[in-house]
Amino acid sequence: MVLIEIHIGIAEYGVTKAPYKLATLGLGSCVGVCLFDRTVLVAGMAHIMLPDSTSFKAATKPAKFADLGVPLLVRDMERLGARASRVQAKLAGGAQMFMSNDKSSVLNIGQRNVGAVKAALSGFGIRILSEDVGGSVGRTIIFDSRTGELSIRSLGKGTKVI
Amino acid sequence: MQISSQELDVLQEIGNIGVGNAATALANLLQEKIDISVPQARFVSLEETIGIVGSIESAVVCVTLRVEGDIKATVLFIFSEEGAFQLIDLLTGMDPGSTAVIDEMGRSVAMEIGNILTGSFLGAIGELTGMRLTPSVPYLAHDMLGAILPTALAEFGYNDxxxxxxxxxxxxxxxxxxHSKFVLLPDVMSLKQLFLSLGMEQ
Structure with a gap:
């Protein structure tokens, strides 16, 4: 059995076919977007850091942004034989990592990232099968292109599969 | 804005003065000797910011403050989880090994360390340059290093x-x-004013 994990760095994305896995480590406010076409066993993952690219003139790493990263992921999966109409999504991340004692000083870009990813997915009519977003924990995720299972590991909380 | 190697040297030197002051404050607080390394200033990728501090999935406690005023920057103090527990034991007068989770008290202690060290750091730099520097309230995170650093970058607008x-x-x-890490991330565009105040040509 081939057990190879392809690691996706911050603000990067990648696509693969079964039997490979896609992984990204330490999602905080970033969102791991995992897409899957069950018919052809094609999977894709993006490590999205920011919601919106429109106020930046030079987006050298487009997968950093929800609005650019999701279309790239869909395009590259289609090149491997996937069809957008069959693609389904699982999401993880978008946590609020920083807390202050001052209730008026809230840092929560994670929530905005999740909202922007969902908007981008709905633009393609992609349904979200399951999600583990928000909260205040970092997440390491591994996505299995053979099954579409998404394993999520957090410090002190073990691993769960969605 | 381009930063020359001469300007990077100046930033390291200013950083050194500020960090020396912060380390003195910590030594006074703990009543023990603190050693500091020579500050390094350079441009790094998002991944490198993590690699310089530690490994992606290591458990850390991070206190961060945003600096506003004549220079805009983000300050981060990053402790290993174990190191943070020991500091909390020491500063709350508990027996070593007592702290095993960061509770309300631990959060307050960690944030106060961040406040004190940032105040000392900024005080020294303000005195040296005559610039007005104001820290925000402290923010605390306790999780994987790799989940915390990119979040700080995203929250505070480091989009390059x-x-x-x-x-x-x-x-x-x-x-x-x-070992704990002190990290300063100046907003590059705000440094022009600093170099001008030091009489350096742009």
Whole structure:
């Protein structure tokens, strides 16, 4: 059995076919977007850091942004034989990592990232099968292109599969 | 804005003065000797910001403050989880090994350390340059290093692929050496004013 994990760095994305896995480590406010076409066993993952690219003139790493990263992921999966109409999504991340004692000083870009990813997915009519977003924990995720299972590991909380 | 190697040297030197002051404050607080490394200033990728501090999935406690005023920057103090527990034990007068989770008290202690060290750091730089520097309230995170650093970058608007990072290591030398990282991320566009105040040509 081939057990190879392809690691996706911050603000990067990648696509693969079964039997490979896609992984990204330490999602905080970033969102791991995992897409899957069950018919052809094609999977894709993006490590999205920011919601919106429109106020930046030079987006050298487009997968950093929800609005650019999701279309790239869909395009590259289609090149491997996937069809957008069959693609389904699982999401993880978008946590609020920083807390202050001052209730008026809230840092929560994670929530905005999740909202922007969902908007981008709905633009393609992609349904979200399951999600583990928000909260205040970092997440390491591994996505299995053979099954579409998404394993999520957090410090002190073990691993769960969605 | 381009930063020359001469300007990076100046940033390291200013960082050194600020960090020296912060380390003195920590030494006074803990009543023990603190060693600091020479600050390094350079442009690094998002991944490198993590690699310089530690490994992606290591458990850390991070206190961060945003600096506003004549220079805009983000300050981060990053402790290993174990190192943070020991500091909390020490500062709350508990027996070593007592702290195993960061509760309300631990959060307050960690944030106060961040406040004190940032105040000392900014005080020294303000005195040196005559610039007005105001820290925000402290924010605390306790989780994987790799989940915390990119979140700080995203929250505080570091949108470029390269980040100017000035970092130094604080070491406590009692018993096992405990290393913590002090990281300063100046907003590059706000440094023009600093170089002008020091009489450097742009």
């Amino acid at each position: 692929d390269q980040v100017l990072m000035i970092q130094t290591t604080f070491t406590r030398n009692t018993g096992d050496a405990i």
